Amino acid sequence: MSAVAIRTALRLAGVSKEYPGGVHALRNVSVEIDEGEQVAVVGPSGSGKTTMLTILGTLERPSSGSVEVAGRDVVKASDADLAGLRAHQIGFVFQGFHLQDGMTAVDNVATGMLYTGKPKAERRELAREALERVGLGHRLTHKPTQMSGGERQRVAIARALAKRPVIILADEPTGNLDSKSGEEVIELLHELASEGATLALITHDENVASTFGRRLLMRDGEIVGDVRR
Amino acid sequence: MSVAESARGFRRRARVPEQRPGGGRDVARLPPHELLSVAVQGLRQRRLRAALSALGIAIGIGAMVAVVGVSASSQANLLATIDALGTNLLTVTPGTTFFGNAEVLPDTSVPMIDHMANVDGAVAVYQLSSATVLRSPFVPSEETGGIGVDAAGTNMLGIVGTKLAAGHFLDAASENFPEVVLGAQAASTLDITSLTGHIQVWLGGTWFDVIGIMKPVILDPTLDSTVFIGLPVAERLFQQADSPSEIYVRANVNDVDQVSNLLAPTADPQNADGVDVSRPSDVLEARAAAKGQFTTLLLGLGAVALLVGAIGIANIMVISVLERRGEIGLRRALGATRRHISTQFLAESALLAALGGVAGLAFGALATWVYSQAKNQPFVVPTWALIAAPAAGFVIGALAGLYPAAKAARLSPTEALRAS
Numbered sequence: 001m002s003a004v005a006i007r008t009a010l011r012l013a014g015v016s017k018e019y020p021g022g023v024h025a026l027r028n029v030s031v032e033i034d035e036g037e038q039v040a041v042v043g044p045s046g047s048g049k050t051t052m053l054t055i056l057g058t059l060e061r062p063s064s065g066s067v068e069v070a071g072r073d074v075v076k077a078s079d080a081d082l083a084g085l086r087a088h089q090i091g092f093v094f095q096g097f098h099l100q101d102g103m104t105a106v107d108n109v110a111t112g113m114l115y116t117g118k119p120k121a122e123r124r125e126l127a128r129e130a131l132e133r134v135g136l137g138h139r140l141t142h143k144p145t146q147m148s149g150g151e152r153q154r155v156a157i158a159r160a161l162a163k164r165p166v167i168i169l170a171d172e173p174t175g176n177l178d179s180k181s182g183e184e185v186i187e188l189l190h191e192l193a194s195e196g197a198t199l200a201l202i203t204h205d206e207n208v209a210s211t212f213g214r215r216l217l218m219r220d221g222e223i224v225g226d227v228r229r
Numbered sequence: 230m231s232v233a234e235s236a237r238g239f240r241r242r243a244r245v246p247e248q249r250p251g252g253g254r255d256v257a258r259l260p261p262h263e264l265l266s267v268a269v270q271g272l273r274q275r276r277l278r279a280a281l282s283a284l285g286i287a288i289g290i291g292a293m294v295a296v297v298g299v300s301a302s303s304q305a306n307l308l309a310t311i312d313a314l315g316t317n318l319l320t321v322t323p324g325t326t327f328f329g330n331a332e333v334l335p336d337t338s339v340p341m342i343d344h345m346a347n348v349d350g351a352v353a354v355y356q357l358s359s360a361t362v363l364r365s366p367f368v369p370s371e372e373t374g375g376i377g378v379d380a381a382g383t384n385m386l387g388i389v390g391t392k393l394a395a396g397h398f399l400d401a402a403s404e405n406f407p408e409v410v411l412g413a414q415a416a417s418t419l420d421i422t423s424l425t426g427h428i429q430v431w432l433g434g435t436w437f438d439v440i441g442i443m444k445p446v447i448l449d450p451t452l453d454s455t456v457f458i459g460l461p462v463a464e465r466l467f468q469q470a471d472s473p474s475e476i477y478v479r480a481n482v483n484d485v486d487q488v489s490n491l492l493a494p495t496a497d498p499q500n501a502d503g504v505d506v507s508r509p510s511d512v513l514e515a516r517a518a519a520k521g522q523f524t525t526l527l528l529g530l531g532a533v534a535l536l537v538g539a540i541g542i543a544n545i546m547v548i549s550v551l552e553r554r555g556e557i558g559l560r561r562a563l564g565a566t567r568r569h570i571s572t573q574f575l576a577e578s579a580l581l582a583a584l585g586g587v588a589g590l591a592f593g594a595l596a597t598w599v600y601s602q603a604k605n606q607p608f609v610v611p612t613w614a615l616i617a618a619p620a621a622g623f624v625i626g627a628l629a630g631l632y633p634a635a636k637a638a639r640l641s642p643t644e645a646l647r648a649s
Contacts, residue, residue, distance in 0.1 A: 054643045059561065059562060059642045060641070079566055080566045083565060083566040085255050086561075087563065089255060092562045096555075100274075102270075111563070114263065115259055115560075116257075116564065117258035117260070
């Protein structure tokens with residue numbers, strides 16, 4: 001380790017996750033991701049990628065093991081504490097976008113900061129900035145139904161990033177996109193994350209994974225490879 | 230990164246924030262005004278469904294408001310009628326003396342009362358208990374139909390507050406002759422509806438000409454089933470009319486209480502305790518108030534409609550929670566606590582039902598208005614109903630939303646996100 005203190009953004013230690021019915025989604029997973037790092041998580045479906053991401057995102061707690069996110073112990077924290085952590089420090093990007101069809105792009109992005117306690121005017125201002133940043137300055141008042149898949153995913157990225165989280169978690173963000181839009185989205189995520197956030201991204205696309213400096217390979221609920229370029 | 234880029238607002242965050250024990254940092258918030266706008270937004274996204282599910286509450290509350298409004302309108306109408314007739318009518322009747330004997334009002338009581346200050350007029354009626362009135366001598370004398378015969382002063386109509394439906398009242402000339410005026414109920418019992426032709430009744434063994442039919446006396450309905458003849462003719466034919474059975478007194482509107490207090494000693498200075506004084510409008514007002522009470526049956530129906538409406542809302546909210554699992558998961562990912570999710574659904578449910586309450590208030594008021602127009606009555610909806618209707622809706626909605634809200638909060642966010 002270099003002289004500059006690099007701190008850990010995400011840490012899993014001996015984490016297992018069992019679902020009712022005896023499904024072992026994760027088996028004794030340990031991994032550390034430093035802040036500012038960009039990591040691709042790859043593996044076949046059912047290998048536990050999404051489960052790991054939801055545990056890292058504090059949406060679920062592990063059955064055993066310890067989890068530390070942005071310096072906080074997730075296992076011991078209350079529901080309200082974890083919600084506060086997500087509201088301020090974690091940005092999610094989903095394969096299915098999860099935009100609200102009835103709202104304009106600005107409102108969708110502003111809603112991403114609803115639970116931060118920021119006043120509405122400030123949320124909308126940050127939303128406009130974020131949409132301009134992802135190249136949708138001309139689509140502010142459009143609704144998701146009037147946009148292409150790539151544009152929708154960029155709105156979702158703007159929503160995840162407008163609050164300037166320290167951690168960005170993306171679950172197959174290119175899964176519903178054609179390859180060209182997919183490339184643009186990945187490029188955008190790299191660019192925005194490099195401005196100060198830690199990025200963990202699930203993908204099964206080799207081309208996408210190859211753009212990452214570090215790759216975690218998963219199989220049957222275990223990390224079977226940790227490749228740094 | 231260029232300077233221009235960083236100026237756009239994506240400042241570099243080099244490190245994760247310092248961990249501070251005890252929290253206070255990174256709090257998830259949803260202030261009340263934000264909660265309200267989230268709830269409004271939730272309802273606006275499904276307008277038709279919201280409108281239909283609020284309809285049950287609207288019908289229930291509408292029925293209740295209509296019941297309350299219609300009875301309040303009827304009551305206001307009755308009170309207005311009483312007001313128009315005057316609340317300054319007092320009656321003096323012989324009661325029982327201190328020693329338990331029946332009081333007899335002295336013959337002098339009417340002129341004494343008439344001379345009191347603040348008395349606008351007084352009239353006595355004398356019940357002729359031996360006299361009966363029949364349509365003809367061939368009707369058996371027991372079949373009087375409960376009609377009484379009174380001798381009355383010629384100024385009676387104005388004092389008791391009624392008018393004639395037909396003909397004219399006793400006057401200085403007619404009171405000396407066998408002529409009779411019929412109370413409204415008495416006329417219909419005797420089957421006399423108009424004065425066309427020469428109409429007579431068999432009264433105490435003599436034919437009397439019917440010269441008038443009265444309108445109902447609202448302040449004292451006992452007068453309706455009575456017929457009235459003049460004092461002179463009564464004395465001549467029945468030799469009985471010396472002690473008044475009832476004295477009607479119109480007091481000056483501003484001095485009713487004072488007059489009321491003085492009436493008994495004035496009517497019979499020897500035996501004021503035996504004189505009963507009452508104010509007929511008080512009785513009617515009490516009755517009007519009782520009539521203003523709600524019809525329990527209709528209120529019960531309204532309550533059933535409300536219950537059905539509440540179940541409908543609970544049902545719709547449960548469906549809504551299932552449909553909106555994706556939204557719930559997203560909100561949790563964006564930083565909503567379980568409590569934020571449950572209050573959101575609770576607020577939607579309460580707001581929906583409160584809007585139903587407002588709509589119900591409008592329906593009920595409209596129904597009351599139509600009724601009052603048809604009945605030519607004043608239109609009254611009690612002011613408390615303006616608050617109570619939406620408030621009742623709000624409470625019912627909140628109760629109906631409890632289960633769906635708890636269900637929404639219990640949803641696992643990952644399952645919710647996967648579901649859509």
